[in-house]
């Protein structure tokens with residue numbers, strides 16, 4: 001297959017590229033390097049050193065090409081799609097941080113324009129072409145309703161009548177709302193044009209590497225700052241640098257998580273098995289992608305235990321006033337059956353993956369900018 005990856009330079013985009021090359025697929029990618037600039041502007045850096053795109057391409061084993069540009073440039077994007085004759089396109093070119101989107105009006109506006117309009121450009125550029133598309137949404141779009149969360153659609157009964165409808169979304173930041181809007185745009189496009197789109201409701205991804213990253217020039221980025229450092233990644237970096245693990249509020253918030261290597265395996269399965277008209281609604285297939293869910297306290301305790309018992313570190317867990325506005329005590333039961341039916345089997349455990357992360361991060365401990373771990377962005381201020 002010839003796969004287009006939009007956002008190929010990112011944490012997931014680069015890992016996906018290597019996974020697909022390893023499977024013998026050809027990859028063409030675009031990126032505007034927003035993430036590299038944003039992390040630098042925040043005064044942080046990828047803890048794992050990363051190569052330039054030129055060095056990455058040179059070190060990669062397989063057929064790969066790259067063009068620098070933005071999904072916000074419709075002419076650039078259309079031309080890219082037109083000339084490459086792609087079998088499938090994965091759109092990862094997004095601003096992925098909830099905290100960044102709550103930093104100020106400029107960041108909120110940027111996030112929504114970048115994510116919503118970039119996605120809209122992709123829909124217009126592929127309109128009626130029937131090129132399967134994979135968009136990466138987030139499990140966070142669903143919020144925390146007091147009921148089981150289905151995979152996208154559910155049966156609703158009201159006043160004696162019933163229908164199958166999209167499950168309501170109530171994400172907790174302007175970032176999440178940008179993803180909800182993207183899901184709505186995809187659903188509308190699928191009902192209106194000839195489209196096949198898999199909308200992946202992805203859990204929080206953690207990990208420093210995948211099996212395809214043995215060569216140090218092929219490593220993917222790994223951030224720990226309050227905007228781009230996600231829960232488990234930030235916790236291990238905190239433990240390694242002997243900075244307290246910062247738990248927001250009571251730490252009872254539950255979320256779905258998946259190791260980087262398994263997330264890539266799931267995306268591979270999705271890319272190689274595009275939706276058909278039986279496993280989708282009008283070509284819109286929604287898949288919840290995560291391995292297990294944990295509360296923040298459970299994660300902090302697991303990281304502390306491994307840090308202390310296996311690596312002889314002294315690890316403190318500290319509860320901070322929650323900078324976010326989010327339910328702390330809540331029901332959480334998202335379904336995740338579709339990927340299992342497609343053949344996904346978890347390849348590792350949280351504990352095994354944490355050990356690899358500790359080893360990798362200890363090697364680059366001096367690159368952890370500790371003062372960027374503590375949250376300064378507050379949802380209500």
Ligand SMILES: NC(=O)c1ccc[n+]([C@@H]2O[C@H](COP(=O)([O-])OP(=O)(O)OC[C@H]3O[C@@H](n4cnc5c(N)ncnc54)[C@H](O)[C@@H]3O)[C@@H](O)[C@H]2O)c1
Pocket residue numbers: 006007008009010011012013030031032033034035036069070071072091092093094095096097114118136137138139202203204205206230
């Ligand atoms: N990492 C996670 O835990 C996680 C969890 C759920 C969902 N997601 C979603 O997965 C996708 C990838 O996330 P990630 O963690 O790899 O983020 P990332 O920031 O590392 O990757 C996104 C890449 O896209 C690029 N980019 C952003 N806007 C662009 C544009 N308009 N045009 C071209 N390139 C652009 C960035 O420079 C970056 O390289 C995002 O949609 C994110 O919301 C990630």
